[in-house]
Amino acid sequence: MAESNRLCDCQKQVDEVKCLKRLDAVIKDYREKPGALIPVLQIAQGLFGYLPEVALKRISLGLDKSYSEVAGVVGFYSFFSTVPRGRNLVRVCLGTACYVRGGKQVLEAIKKHLGIDVGQTTPDKLFSLEVARCFGACGLAPAITVNDDVHQRVKSAKVHEIINSYRKVSRVKAATHKRAKS
């Protein structure tokens, strides 16, 4: 999945030039292929972590499509984001099975715990919250994902335990990162 092989961590100083260079190579590969726009956007989002305007402009020029067409496609699909996301992406499934098994209560509990609404990112940039429509983990409802980990049969009274486990990991990572730098 694009998310998992993202090359630039958005928490770091994004090496935009490097990413754009890679993007150019991708555009070159896809240029002749019919229906290239969506795969290119998917790869670009994997590179940057989101879709910054500069990348969209590059894609528009490279694939010879008007910027409005590119922006139109980006706006249509829910997987594309034009704003940076937090380090951890929490997605609460509200597919039917999760919904009838209490997914809504789980979402409320997470919102309350993180203090943000759906589509927002915490001020410390650690967590973004989104709603998903079914991961196909219906047998394990209600489910949430944090990054690529699926958490199953989540109880709303216990969401803080899940979230906090990522908070810890993120802190440890940030600390080691700092140490490595200094």
Added chain:
Amino acid sequence: MTAHRKIPTPAALKVLAAEYKIKVESRIQTGDKAPSGKIKHHVLVCTGGGCIASGALDVKAAMEQEIKRLGLASQVKVFATGCLGPCAVGPVVVVYPEGTFYENLTPKSAVRIAREHLKKGKIVEEFVHKKEPSKTPVPAMKDIEFLNKQTKIVLRNCGIIDPLSIEEYIGRDGYLALAKVLTAMKPDEVIEIIKKSGLRGRGGAGFPTWMKWSLTRKAAGDEKYMLCNADEGDPGAFMDRSVLEGDPHSVIEAMVIGAYAVGASKGFVYCRAEYPLAVERLNKAIESARESGFLGTAILGADFNFDLEIRMGAGAFVCGEETALMTSIEGQRGEPRPRPPFPANKGLWGKPSVLNNVETYASIPAIINRGADWFASFGTEKSKGTKVFALAGAVTMTGLVEVPVGTPLGEIIYDIGGGIPNGKKFKAAQIGGPSGGCIPRQHLNVPVDYESLSELGAIMGSGGLIVMDEDTCMVDVARYFLDFVQDESCGKCVPCRVGTKRMLEILDRICEGHGEMEDIDRLISLGHQIRDTALCGLGQTAANPVLSTIRHFRHEYEAHIRQKHCEAGICPGLVRAPCQSACPAHVDVPGFVSLVGEKRYSEALKLHRERNPFASVCARVCFHTCEDKCRRASLDDAVSIRGIKRYMVDQELKPLIPAVRDNKENARRKVAIIGAGPAGLSCAYFLARLGYQPKVFEAEPRPGGMLVQTIPAYRLPRELLAREIRMIERMGVEIKTGKKLGRDFTLESLKMLGYDAVFVAVGAPDGVRVEMPGSDARGVVESIAFLREYNLRGSVKVGKKVIVVGGGNAAIDAARTALRLGAGVTVVYRRTEAEMPAYAEEIEQASQEGVILQTLTAPEEIIVKNGAVAGMRCRRMKLGEFDRSGRRRPEGSGEELVLDADQVILAIGQTLDAQKVIGDLPVELIGKSQIMAEALTGKTSVPWLFAGGDAAVGPSSVVEAVASGERAAVGMDAYLTGESHAFWRREAVVETGFDPDADPRMDPRGALVLLPAERRTNNFDEVEQSWSETEAVRQARRCLRCDYRAKEESESVPCQK
């Protein structure tokens, strides 16, 4: 991964297939068929998406490590397979040759299996499958009902082969169908075989597959496309995901076959971005298929080229619609196009295209290999083959289930899925996702095929089957689906974009308590308009969930609108706390529970009596619907509300009189209440609080109705009842006993005496008589009469061997009373214990005391000797099809049973001769046994006459009667004064300490304290005992305080109940 060598010809493929077959098949042989060789065990680890999410990869790693450590590496082979189906119990592992099925594994348990099973050959019973609810271990995979009742065609390889190994696929006859097609069949013959098989599209609409192929084949043009719809958008379906993850080659092979049949040379699989693992595995499969020569040029040496590419979706539900999917592959906004032209003529990039769904494709190689007739032998006349369902929601065994089309719904849910967990009742099944509809319990026998489902307003859809129990609000479900399609509407056409928005607004306001009755018709008419005018399938079916829930659950919509009541306790605008919402009398449960938690008992009692005067009675006899809805149950167990209430009432020395509003005008008004049962006395209590001084007429010598006449003293000590009745009398209510309607007075005579309003609450005091051979013999009595005689007169004739017929509370009360009076008692009931209407605690206590339950036993004849009962001839029953109540109908089996008896107590039901009650008054009745009364006010068709309790709604519970009395009191007050003064209905904020951010206390639910069985069988002492204060307070503090609102959001809809 090593590169595969190209397979040049079909003949070469066949040689390989024979070789691989032995390898693959040998690993899943059991018993004697298992090969004897160096390998002692094959371990198959499910690595479907569900099991991976549950930790299957860690389990596999731990097991492999332990195998190595034990030095078993050369004797045990571990394989990763695709989805086995039962996601609910994952991670799962199957060990051959025993065929042992292990579930819910952790790395730790995997190590134990390696040590005990793989090393010593001892099956580890602790981790094998357990049958619910008995928890009996079922070690052998072939004995697990969830698996052995399925017929696997689409999922034939899932859970058996390593999805990433093309060799293993070939070993299961993989690509042999392709070889057969390329060597021996013309394209038209391929289409003919598909036609004969009767295969229909499994993506939803059920369009015949052969027809799509044939139209595309005939369409003009050299360039054609073969497309696969893997954009499994129905939130609740995951079979396509499992096929792609567990058996990706079956889809690739089918697409090549299809391409050959229609003349396509290029194909795309359009897969959702939410399924990264499926994309990954499919990509690898395509790669190895290409290397082996099943994709590319000159496939298997034939003059035929075809190649395949994956396109990932980007999160748009509408892209599951065929034309939108094609626009999306083209790289545009995934908006649908009008049809015609159909994709068979103008599809992807304007070229003829076939689009089939994953599951449809996965059936095709099997059809080619085994023949059209074989496939058509499964299913119904019009719908052939099998269908995979994603069973999810409120069902014991969730996961993937493949059954012949036309299997009854009830069989899928109960026989395969193991029924509804946690003792809840089945309410409905939603089939077909946001485009589908719901099937209520009276249709559990419906055969699941395209036609039967659409008759009920649902569709087969992609096979998402969500089971919903009593805790699901159908209005909320409809709103959920509409919110979904509204959100996913692409916005191209007005009916879908604007129409669904308007429908959603209406549903929102119904759920918030602002709905109007006209809204229901508005929803229906809007729904029909959208269906008729929207551009694509998404819009045309968008209203289905709303239309179908209105069709089957209209009463829930009406309850939301008129009574502002959400039966399931879900809609936040209508539900302060689910327990309170579930209490018919609407007692502030979290309020009194939290007060008990602070030892403020008299305040707690006062709060309880705001809505229900019979605190002490209900602490003993109420069947606590509040606990059934307690949210704490989702954490561990429900709060023991009745136990807490019991401790609370035991702290009371003398009931205090609640707030009463003196009102001279009301005191002058003459109000009569007929029947001093819980309904009549509650009505009197609430009228008295408004300053009325009603007169209650009671036929029997003692007030209390069923509370005193039939409920035995071991459940409800008489002094406690008397205390609460005295409290009501002290409020200015006069009770006249020994005054019987029809004997001492009539309704008209009351009117003549100047009564302004009359409330009829005479209950359902007569036992239902059943006629069977011998029922007029000496020694046959009816349970209500039996109980009444003992409870009012103090003695009753009891036999030595008593048979009680029935399964309700009256049956159990009669049985336990007879037992206490010295009889040996057998209860005969024609269904199972789980279906007995009596409260589970009562049944359990009866068994402890020595009452024998003969369930699945139906009485046929009472054996009579010399005019007296001598025994009973019964027939053993077995459970058959589902009846309209959603329970399995008992059917007679051949077996008979004769029981000795000298007394038979019939407890079949209770009724009322309503005509006798109303006399000549023109009051409308429901049937012969109920007086028609408005639910909210108790108003009958005669303005001054009100009715409530069992007399109006049929036999029901004590707390229902209390609620009905309260509503009638409010209704009568409104009739007499022109407005409502029910001050107790205003929600008061209880000031108790609560920290919303604190973690819930993890004390377990406390059990009720009971007298030991041997100390209760020969007396009528109360069986249930009170807790200690420490325990009561601890239990009260388990409450999660669902009623808690931060101060700013505490505004709520005024209570109408």
